[in-house]
Amino acid sequence: MTDHDIRVLDDSQYRAAHTLFRSTLHHPPTNDDAWKFIRESYEPGRALGAFAEDELIGTVQAFPSRMAVPGGAVVPHAAVSRVGVRSDWTRRGVLSALQRAQLRSFVESGDVVATLRATESLIYGRFGYGVASRYRTVRVDRSRAVPRTRIAGRVRLVDLEAGERIARSLYEEVAPRRVGTIGRWPAWWSMNLHRPTPEDNPRIAVRSSAGQDDGFLVYKVKPGAHDVSEKKPTTLEVVDLWARTPEAWADLWLFALGVDLVAEVVAFGRPVDEPVEWLLGDRRACKSFGEEDETWLRLVDVPAALGARTYRDGVPVLIGVRDTYLPDNTGTYRVSADGVSRVSDAPEVVLDVDTLASTYLGDVSFSTLAATRRLDVVEPDAPARADALFAVSETPWCGTYF
Numbered sequence: 001m002t003d004h005d006i007r008v009l010d011d012s013q014y015r016a017a018h019t020l021f022r023s024t025l026h027h028p029p030t031n032d033d034a035w036k037f038i039r040e041s042y043e044p045g046r047a048l049g050a051f052a053e054d055e056l057i058g059t060v061q062a063f064p065s066r067m068a069v070p071g072g073a074v075v076p077h078a079a080v081s082r083v084g085v086r087s088d089w090t091r092r093g094v095l096s097a098l099q100r101a102q103l104r105s106f107v108e109s110g111d112v113v114a115t116l117r118a119t120e121s122l123i124y125g126r127f128g129y130g131v132a133s134r135y136r137t138v139r140v141d142r143s144r145a146v147p148r149t150r151i152a153g154r155v156r157l158v159d160l161e162a163g164e165r166i167a168r169s170l171y172e173e174v175a176p177r178r179v180g181t182i183g184r185w186p187a188w189w190s191m192n193l194h195r196p197t198p199e200d201n202p203r204i205a206v207r208s209s210a211g212q213d214d215g216f217l218v219y220k221v222k223p224g225a226h227d228v229s230e231k232k233p234t235t236l237e238v239v240d241l242w243a244r245t246p247e248a249w250a251d252l253w254l255f256a257l258g259v260d261l262v263a264e265v266v267a268f269g270r271p272v273d274e275p276v277e278w279l280l281g282d283r284r285a286c287k288s289f290g291e292e293d294e295t296w297l298r299l300v301d302v303p304a305a306l307g308a309r310t311y312r313d314g315v316p317v318l319i320g321v322r323d324t325y326l327p328d329n330t331g332t333y334r335v336s337a338d339g340v341s342r343v344s345d346a347p348e349v350v351l352d353v354d355t356l357a358s359t360y361l362g363d364v365s366f367s368t369l370a371a372t373r374r375l376d377v378v379e380p381d382a383p384a385r386a387d388a389l390f391a392v393s394e395t396p397w398c399g400t401y402f
């Protein structure tokens with residue numbers, strides 16, 4: 001018997017839930033203008049509340065989405081956000097109860113995976129979430145950058161309305177080609193492009209070649225002093241940049257690096273393998289900061305998730321999986337280049353479901369996890385065999401903050 005219970009929230013409760021979540025991050029309630037955009041992002045059945053008697057004391061939410069997995073498939077995905085428990089109720093099992101209910105709801109709705117961004121890295125492992133992709137921040141000193149090449153196609157500025165249309169359609173086409181990217185829900189776009197305050201003033205540049213749009217850049221400029229030697233430099237922030245081809249990618253970066261009166265170009269949350277340095281005459285003009293965990297991935301339906309991705313050639317391996325919160329996933333899986341099956345054989349390597357999630361998109365190898373004692377090795381050559389099967393050619397990256 002607990003002193004709280006979990007309920008699905010309805011329309012009349014979303015604003016209170018949002019205010020509660022913001023208070024757990026020490027932010028004030030949102031204003032009415034912003035709420036118009038945020039309200040749209042609450043979908044029926046996807047927000048849960050924890051109640052003590054009839055008082056709301058905690059909440060979690062999820063956006064409906066998809067995720068691209070190795071081999072090109074795209075699987076149903078729940079994007080978890082707005083997790084918070086009122087500070088007079090923490091460490092009494094409220095989040096655990098919310099997580100249990102939310103994971104069960106994902107099973108019922110057929111979500112194969114769930115992901116989130118974590119405020120703190122010690123919270124989510126116990127619920128089966130593991131770090132599956134990383135990102136970095138890059139900062140380019142324009143006075144030293146000296147790009148080695150010029151824009152080859154055409155980059156034009158478009159207004160926000162046309163830009164959003166182009167960006168959405170290009171994103172939907174281009175993003176799923178990269179492992180770890182997710183489908184963006186309609187309210188993501190309105191919250192990120194329309195909600196910003198006037199000072200944000202997002203601009204959209206579209207790149208085209210032979211009359212075809214093939215990439216876009218959303219950016220913001222924070223004006224500062226015009227003289228680069230002064231303390232507060234004018235900064236251009238690359239907010240969102242996606243391209244169909246490497247040529248379009250390079251042109252969009254060259255455009256960002258070419259805007260006048262800008263002292264530095266900064267981009268948060270970019271892929272760890274994005275070769276910005278190689279565009280520059282002076283590669284040290286580009287500093288890379290804070291490589292951090294991006295995607296925390298939960299394999300909700302382990303057989304479906306393992307079955308959805310492809311594997312390279314190699315000797316099959318038997319992987320034993322432990323899952324406390326969703327025990328139906330517990331078992332041994334035979335993984336081979338031909339696919340995955342559940343078997344009753346003894347496993348050759350055993351790991352918790354959060355650790356399996358970290359290997360799933362290919363960001364970390366089984367050998368690394370064995371060396372750091374994150375998995376139990378039964379057959380000494382099993383981690384190397386699993387590495388060969390799970391290897392990917394491109395580092396996973398999501399690129400969508402929520």
Ligand SMILES: CC(=O)SCCNC(=O)CCNC(=O)[C@H](O)C(C)(C)COP(=O)(O)OP(=O)(O)OC[C@H]1O[C@@H](n2cnc3c(N)ncnc32)[C@H](O)[C@@H]1OP(=O)(O)O
Nearest residue numbers: 024081082083084085090091092093094095096116119122
């Ligand atoms: C996806 C997102 O939205 S990220 C945003 C997350 N929200 C925040 O950071 C807001 C501020 N924090 C909070 O609201 C709360 O502290 C929460 C939601 C993180 C945790 O809620 P609680 O109800 O306290 O968690 P609960 O009591 O179920 O804890 C379960 C276990 O996790 C541990 N735990 C919970 N939070 C933390 C933490 N921040 N750091 C380390 N351990 C933690 C507990 O000690 C407990 O461990 P145990 O099972 O070994 O006893």
